[in-house]
Amino acid sequence: MIKINENYLLLQPSYLFVDIAKRVRKFQEEHPEKKIIKLGIGDVTLPLPQACIQALHKAVDEMAKAETFKGYGPEQGYAFLREKIAQFDFKNRGIDIEPDEVFISDGAKCDTGNFQELFAQDIKIAVPDPVYPVYVDTNVMAGRAGQLVKGEYSNIIYLRSTKENNYIPDLPASKVDLIYLCFPNNPTGATIDQQELKKWVNYALENKALILYDAAYEAFIQDQNIPHSIFEVPGAKQVAVEFRSFSKTAGFTGTRCAYTIVPKECTAYTQEGSPVNVHQLWMRRQNTKFNGVSYPVQRAAEAVYSPEGQKQIKTNVQYYLNNARIMRETIAQLGLHCVGGKNSPYVWVECQQDSWKFFDLLLNQAGIVCTPGAGFGKSGQGYIRLSAFNSLDNVQEAMEKIKQVL
Amino acid sequence: MIKINENYLLLQPSYLFVDIAKRVRKFQEEHPEKKIIKLGIGDVTLPLPQACIQALHKAVDEMAKAETFKGYGPEQGYAFLREKIAQFDFKNRGIDIEPDEVFISDGAKCDTGNFQELFAQDIKIAVPDPVYPVYVDTNVMAGRAGQLVKGEYSNIIYLRSTKENNYIPDLPASKVDLIYLCFPNNPTGATIDQQELKKWVNYALENKALILYDAAYEAFIQDQNIPHSIFEVPGAKQVAVEFRSFSKTAGFTGTRCAYTIVPKECTAYTQEGSPVNVHQLWMRRQNTKFNGVSYPVQRAAEAVYSPEGQKQIKTNVQYYLNNARIMRETIAQLGLHCVGGKNSPYVWVECQQDSWKFFDLLLNQAGIVCTPGAGFGKSGQGYIRLSAFNSLDNVQEAMEKIKQVL
Numbered sequence A, B: 001m002i003k004i005n006e007n008y009l010l011l012q013p014s015y016l017f018v019d020i021a022k023r024v025r026k027f028q029e030e031h032p033e034k035k036i037i038k039l040g041i042g043d044v045t046l047p048l049p050q051a052c053i054q055a056l057h058k059a060v061d062e063m064a065k066a067e068t069f070k071g072y073g074p075e076q077g078y079a080f081l082r083e084k085i086a087q088f089d090f091k092n093r094g095i096d097i098e099p100d101e102v103f104i105s106d107g108a109k110c111d112t113g114n115f116q117e118l119f120a121q122d123i124k125i126a127v128p129d130p131v132y133p134v135y136v137d138t139n140v141m142a143g144r145a146g147q148l149v150k151g152e153y154s155n156i157i158y159l160r161s162t163k164e165n166n167y168i169p170d171l172p173a174s175k176v177d178l179i180y181l182c183f184p185n186n187p188t189g190a191t192i193d194q195q196e197l198k199k200w201v202n203y204a205l206e207n208k209a210l211i212l213y214d215a216a217y218e219a220f221i222q223d224q225n226i227p228h229s230i231f232e233v234p235g236a237k238q239v240a241v242e243f244r245s246f247s248k249t250a251g252f253t254g255t256r257c258a259y260t261i262v263p264k265e266c267t268a269y270t271q272e273g274s275p276v277n278v279h280q281l282w283m284r285r286q287n288t289k290f291n292g293v294s295y296p297v298q299r300a301a302e303a304v305y306s307p308e309g310q311k312q313i314k315t316n317v318q319y320y321l322n323n324a325r326i327m328r329e330t331i332a333q334l335g336l337h338c339v340g341g342k343n344s345p346y347v348w349v350e351c352q353q354d355s356w357k358f359f360d361l362l363l364n365q366a367g368i369v370c371t372p373g374a375g376f377g378k379s380g381q382g383y384i385r386l387s388a389f390n391s392l393d394n395v396q397e398a399m400e401k402i403k404q405v406l
Helices: A006-010 A016-030 A050-063 A079-093 A108-118 A133-141 A194-207 A246-250 A278-289 A295-303 A307-333 A355-366 A392-405 B006-010 B016-030 B050-063 B079-093 B108-118 B133-141 B194-207 B246-250 B278-289 B295-303 B307-333 B355-366 B392-405
Strands: A102-105 A125-129 A156-160 A178-182 A210-214 A240-245 A258-261 A267-269 A275-277 A338-340 A346-350 A383-387 B102-105 B125-129 B156-160 B178-182 B210-214 B240-245 B258-261 B267-269 B275-277 B338-340 B346-350 B383-387
Touching: A006 A133, A006 B278, A016 A355, A050 A295, A050 A307, A050 B050, A079 A102, A079 A258, A079 A295, A102 A108, A102 A278, A108 A133, A108 A210, A108 A240, A108 A258, A108 A278, A108 B278, A125 A133, A133 B278, A178 A194, A194 A210, A240 A246, A246 A307, A267 A278, A275 A278, A278 B006, A278 B108, A278 B133, A307 A338, A307 A346, A307 A392, A355 A383, A355 A392, B006 B133, B016 B355, B050 B295, B050 B307, B079 B102, B079 B258, B079 B295, B102 B108, B102 B278, B108 B133, B108 B210, B108 B240, B108 B258, B108 B278, B125 B133, B178 B194, B194 B210, B240 B246, B246 B307, B267 B278, B275 B278, B307 B338, B307 B346, B307 B392, B355 B383, B355 B392
Parallel strands: A125 A156, A125 A178, A178 A210, A210 A240, B125 B156, B125 B178, B178 B210, B210 B240
Antiparallel strands: A102 A258, A240 A258, A267 A275, A338 A346, A346 A383, B102 B258, B240 B258, B267 B275, B338 B346, B346 B383
C-alpha cells in the first residue's frame, strides 16, 4: 500500500496567498464594478529592464541556430552569470565570494525550501516570527516541526520580531542548529545592522549552527550602515548560506532566476561530529534533482550587470521606494505605527485590531488588498503588510482611499 | 550542532554523467587534436523549432511593456498551456485528462526526483534495472534505500530488464508500494505494449501501489500498438502519475519545460489505510516549493501545439530516428545485439565486455563518447547506450569509425 508522508497532514490548511486570492475573488464576483488595488503579494509590476529584454531576444536567436543552440547547461548555472554575480554583488563590496560558490536556480522560494533537505531530521530549527511561510512549511513536510499547537509547531523555536525589539529578534534562549534569517525582512521590511548581524554569526560559530540568510530584498538597501550580505561579517562563510534573487531586483518574478551562495568553508557535521562540506552536499543535491535554469533567462540575468542594466534596475528600485515612502507617510499621518519602507519595498503597519478583520475592512471599504500579518505568524497578529510593488498612480489612489476609510 | 542528512553519505560517489565528462575532458587534454563525437548524454542538438522561437520573441516583447508584463504565474502553470496539453496529448488520443490535472514544471528530472517526497519513508520502492539514476538517488537521499551492498541498495527492489525478458521487467515477486517505470525506456530504448502495461496497472490496483510513469520519450513512438500514455490503460488514473517533457519532444533541454499528470482519482493512503488525494498533495508541494515556469518558456511550449510547431517537432523527431536507424543497422552489421532505436532515440548495445572498458575503447580508439550501461545499474553491465541526438554527419562518421575499431 502506497502510504503518504503524514507530515503533510500537519500543515496548516492552506497557503496564505491562496486564502487571500479566494477572498479577493469573492469580493470581485460580488462587486464586479469596484476597482481593486493590490498591495498584497510582493509581485513587481514594472516591465523587465530593456537590457534584459535585449539579452533575451539575443539568446532566443542563438537557440534558433544549430551553431549557437544550447542544450543542457551546467546544473550550477553558466559561468558567465556566476562570474558577474561574484564580481558585482560580492567582490566589488570587498566580499570574497568566488564564482564556483554561486548556484543559479529558478527561484529563492525553491532554494530556501529545498535547502533543509541537506540536514538531519532531528535538528532544532529557529524561524523568525512573523515569517515567510515557506521556511516553516518545508520543515513541516520534512517532519521537523512537531505538532501544531495553537497555530505554532511544538519543535520550532520562534524568534519574535516585535515593536519592542525593533523587529530584530533576540538570540534564541535554547540551543538551535539551523536558523532562518531574512533582511531586509519579509514581511516587516525591517533591516539589520552589521553589529546585530555579527551577534548571529557569532552565535552560529559558537554553537556550530548554520544560518540560512534570505537576502532577496537586498537591492532595496539604501543606507550606508546596512550590510548587503551576511558575508560582510567575519567568519560568516563557515556558518552561513545566502539566498538572492532577481525577482525583486530586476522584476524577474515571472522570468524566474535566483542564486544561492554556498561558501566552500561552510560546514555541517555528522552525528559523530565529523565536519562535512555543505557546498558539496548542495552540489550533489542540485546535480541530482535540478537541471539548471533556462539559457535565455540566464542571459537576461547577466544583462542586469551591464552598465545599462545597472542603471535600469536602480531606476525601478527608486520607483518602488518612492511608493513605499508615500505609503509610510500616509500611515504616519493616520497616526498608525509602521516599520519598513525605507530600505525595503514593504511597510509593516500596526493596525490596532485583528489582521484579517483589517484586511477585510480595507478590501470591502476601500478595494485595497493587503497581506494580513497574522498569516505570517503569531507576532504578525495586529499587523498588515503593504507592498510598494504597484504603480505610483495606484499607490496614491490607494492611500487616498485608506485615508477616507480609517 | 547542525547535523547533515546522513543518507547523503550512502550515495554512490559520483553522478554518472559527471564521471563521463571527466574522462572525456582528460582525453581531450591529452589529445587536443582528436575529434570527439558525443553519443553519450541524451542532449538534443537541433535548434528550437521556429514556432517556439517566434513565441519566445513575442512573449519577451510582452515582458517589455507594463500592460502585458507578467509577474508571478500560477504555480501549476498557465491555463493556456495546460489546456493545449490536455487536448493534444490526451483528449485527441481518447484519454480523458483535464487541464487541471496537468502540472507544468521546469523539468521531468525535478518532478521525478521530487515526487517521492509525498510518500512515507517506509514504503517499498521498485525501480527498473538498468535505470535513470535520479529515481534511485532521490530515494537514497530520502532514506528509503537501505545500505549499499555490491552496488545495489538493500531496500530497493530491482526490476531486471534483460535480453531474456525483452527488456520489459517481470512483476515484482514481493509486494512493493511505489514503482518507477519508463517507456520508451531510458536507457534501453525498449517499449511496452498495452497488454504488458496493463499487467502493471492491474498489479498496482490489486496492491494499492502507485506507478510513477516516465514518458519523457513519448514523442518518438511510431508503432501503432505502443501506448503513448499509461492512462490508455483502464484504471490507471487511480494508480499512476505520468511525467512528460518538452526536452526531447521539442529540443527544450536548455529551455526547460516539462509537465506531470496527476489525475484527480489518484490515491495514496495514511498509515491506517484512509485514502488521500495525491493530486492535492502534489499541489500543496508545488505551491510551497515551486514558483512556476518562466512565462516566455511556457509560451514557447504552447507553440509546440500550433500547426507549424507540430510539423516542426515531427521533422526533428524523424531526423533523430533516422540517426537511430543508422546506428542500429551498423550495430547489426557488426554482429552485435541491440534493442531500441525504433520508437526511441536510444540504442542499447550488448558489447560483450565490461561497459566502462568498452566506453574507454570507443573513446580512446574512435573518439566516440557513449554511456556505459553499468552506470545505469547491474543489468546494464555489458551494455552501452548510444544516443541519436547528434547531427546525421556526426552519426555517419561515428559509425564508420566504430566499424574500423570493432
